[in-house]
Amino acid sequence: MSSTLSMALRGLDHGDKKILRTRFIAIMSKATPDYNENLHEIVDVLIETNFPCVHVIDHPIFILMRNTLVDIFQKPADEFHLLYRIGELFSRMADYVDDKNIHLFQQLFTDATIIQCLIRELSSVSLTSHDSLISGIGHLIDTYRKFQRFRPDIQDNVILSSLIMPIVNFVKSAEYKTSFLRLSAKQDEITSFQKLILVTCPKYIVSFWCKRQPDVARAAAEETLSRSSDILKYFLPTIDGWKESVIWCMFYMVWLCQYSSDDCLLVDYSVQHTKLLDYVLKIVQGKKLLYLESQDPTSGNLQKRASELLCYATLYIYATTFLPELCQKLKEYNITSILLRLTKANYSKTQFHAYRILAVVLSSDDIKQLANAAQITTVFIFYLKESINLTSTRSRLMNLLLNLKNLSQHDEIKAEFGRQVEGLSLLIQCATESQFDPEKVQLCALEIIMSLTFNNEVEAWLRQNNIFVQYLQTLTSTSNAPYLQKVAGGILWRLYGKTEHEFQYDVMISYCHKDKHICHRIHEALNADKFRVWIDREEMHGSMMEVMADAIKQSRCVLICMSDNYYLSPYCQAEAKYAFEKRRCLIPIRVQSGYKADGWLAFITTCLKYVDFTKMDFDTAYTQVVSEIRHSKAGWKNSSVILSPSKMSEAPAMREGGLESTVASLQKRVELIDSDPRLTELDNEGDGTRENGQ
Missing domain, CATH: 1.10.220 (Annexin V; domain 1)
Incomplete structure (x- = not known):
């Protein structure tokens, strides 16, 4: 029968559904009472001929196969080889799933009975189970993963989604670590059980992105992160001797860690992520892995596994940049040279992830020293275009824009966008x-x-x-x-700007609202001391920039409240640069511990004394700020031309017919500002630490 069937199938067009159905009917009509024997032959031939059969997956012969799986699960017998082969066939057929036939896969596999059988087997399968049983379970899990992948609406199905948590619990079991540590340095192949628990099930978990994904990631996180650190600590000393089996399993372990690294989980498991980050940074520096990745991508599985591991290790490092303390840690590690090497990787996604990390950790000086600012911009524009056009990459689009928001602070990147419109x-x-x-x-x-x-x-x-x-x-x-x-x-x-006005305020506070706690406290103290202060406490909208511009023009001094948040805010950049252009007295204050001004912020605060609210108690730092404001005020009063804001009602500009006098006064003011040494030179008095443009 098998030879006849094989010849019949080899002569068919894969897309000829009508004839294929007829053939299957004929096959079933000639079947013997022992259906299992016939199924063995049919399945073997379908696998041998690699016949997809996806267009006729609703044929009774495939329903018979599914029901046979249930019988084998429910009535343990020596039929595990048939279970294995049917599972393999179904997994191969799922490789051809598309939007036209997905409903057929749903009809066949959205079956509570077979799902319950899989769940029961996962709770009892072990190293000593029959290899064909283990492999059959693995193939079926792969089948479910393939036809649900990138289809969260299908993953949300109540019957199908009942499989995810048993798989998570299986991977969380002690058998995972035991199986990993049993990998031999000389072991090129992994056992069927190791493949199930270290590859197949993790692969299913990381492909799960429906509404329940946050709960699934949290369920996996604690055990995954702690255990992964232990495993890496054990294997990293021999990284340059890793065989394909270790690299393959390590790839899925790192992918699981990345899956457990969304914003909330980064915060809740910051201790575990901090420890794990150190280990993953060593992976991307592995000499053998980097060498393998640089080889011809078609050279074989070993090169492919190394590329995949480096890609997801780089992606995990990128994910950690969303936790401020880990991002700062990466900056201190000075990993630019490592990342630049990864931007030349064969795998384009590895390049992309490396560029995304660079977007976060590079300083302005780093950007200036790079010869590839144009390449960085080109890569981001490419992925921006790709992410816009694909619905499935919308989450990546949001992260991509956040990266570009960081990059856009650098003048070299701004210039590239001017060229690459x-x-x-x-x-x-x-x-x-x-x-x-x-x-x-x-x-x-x-x-x-x-x-x-x-x-x-x-x-x-x-x-x-x-x-x-x-x-x-x-x-x-x-x-x-x-x-x-x-x-x-x-x-x-x-784009269009506004005109000048007279002073009305002693000081304006320019700050990022994420730093409002300390900045609002400074505002309240200044108010209590009778200073006239302008501050936006309500996050104004609409014509906010016009109001800000007027506030700067009406203020004698501007407090620049320096932090990473301030530097990354385009509003704060606009305020600070406008105040600098209008020659206002700038008083930089540090409101984030350890922050060093960079890029445009370093440029406008270089040679200015700053007050560090993170190194001194509030009262001491505040006293220094008041001293700077009064020093500036005294300077303005000593000028016979510049008018005190408190006397503005008596100024010629405010009296009828006083326009010419006002114009002359403004022109003279500009001349005096240009020559005022307090605005252009370092004041050597006082205890404040000095910025050096860093």
């Missing part, structure tokens, strides 16, 4: 199209555009884009989203 068009697409989330995508894209307006070429290009300018004007007047109004107003202000 396709990137600007893509950002405008993200900012304006209704398909994108207003807060997570549109807002971030607009903030990046605002940062890029500090480049003259970008600014000129945007001014010529009338449709985008009209969109911004509409946002500022009609949008129901205050955060979009705010940034739209900021971009328009950057």
Whole structure:
């Protein structure tokens, strides 16, 4: 029968469903009473001929196969080889799943009985179980993974989703670590049980991205992270001698760690992630892994496994950058040279992840020293375009924009966007199209555009884009989203600007609202001491940039409240640079422990004394701030031309016919500011630490 069947199938067109159904009917009509014997032959031939059969998967012969699996599970007998072969056939068929036939897979496999059989077997399978039984379970789990992958709506099915937690619990069992540690340094092949618990089941878990994903990740996290550190500690000393089996299993273990590294889990398991990060950084420095990755991608499985492991190790490192203390740790490690090597990897995703880490950890000086600022920008533009066009990569789009928000602070990257205007068009697409989330995508894209307006070429290009300018004007007047109004107003202000005014305030506090606790305390203290202070405590929106500009022009001094948050905020950059351009007295204060001014912020605060609120008690630091404000005020009063704000009602500009006098006064003021040494030279008095442009 097998030879006849084989000949019949070899002569068929894979897409000829009608004839194929007829053949299957004929096969079943000639079957003997021992269906299992016939199924053995049918399954073997289908596997041998690699016949996909996906278009006829609803044929009774496949239902018979599924029911036979249930019988074998429920009535233990020496039929495990048939179970294994049917599972293998189903797994192969699932390789051909697509949107046209997915409903057929659902009909066949959304069966509570076979799911319950799998769950029961996972709770009892062990190293001593029959190899064919273990392999059969593995093939069936692979089948379920393949047809549900990238289909969260199907993963949400109550029957299908009941399989995920038993798989998680199986991987969390003590057998996982035991199986891993049993991998021999000379072991090229892994056992069927090791493949099930170290490869197949982890692969199923990391492909699970439906509504229950956060709960699944949390369920796996604690055991996964702690155990992975122990395993890496054991294997890392021999990293350059790892065989393919170790590299393969290590890849899925690192992928599980990455799966357990969303924002909440990074915080809740920060101790475990901190320890694990040290180990994963050693993986991406493994000489053998890097050598294998650099070889011809078609050279074999060993090269493929090494590339996969380096890719997901790099992705895990990127994931840790979302926890501030781990991000700071990466900056202190000075891993730029490692990342630059990974940007040349054969695997494009490894390159991408390395660039994403660079976007976070590179300082302005690092960017200036790189010869590939253009390449970094090109890669991000490529993945931005890809992520926009694919619905399945929307979460990556949000992270990508966050990376670009960091990168866009660097002048070299701004200049590249001025040259590679396709990137600007893509950002405008993200900012304006209704398909994108207003807060997570549109807002971030607009903030990046605002940062890029500090480049003259970008600014000129945007001014010529009338449709985008009209969109911004509409946002500022009609949008129901205050955060979009705010940034739209900021971009328009950057493009068109406003005019000068007289002083009305002693000091303006320029700060990021994420640092509001200390900044609001400074504001309250200044108010108590009768200083006239301008501060935005309510996160204004709409025409906010115009108000900020007026506040700067009406303030004698501007407190620059320095932190990473401040540096990364395009609004704060706009305020600080405008205050610098208007020659206001800048008083830098540090509100984040260990922060060193970088890039544009270093440029405008170089040679200025700053006050460190993180190294002194509040009262001591505040006293220094008051001293600086009063020192500045005394300087203005000593000028016979510059008017005290308290006397502004008596100024000629405020009296009828006093316009010419006001113009002359303003011109003289500019001359005096240009010559005032307090605004351009280091003040050597006082105890404040000095920035050195770092």
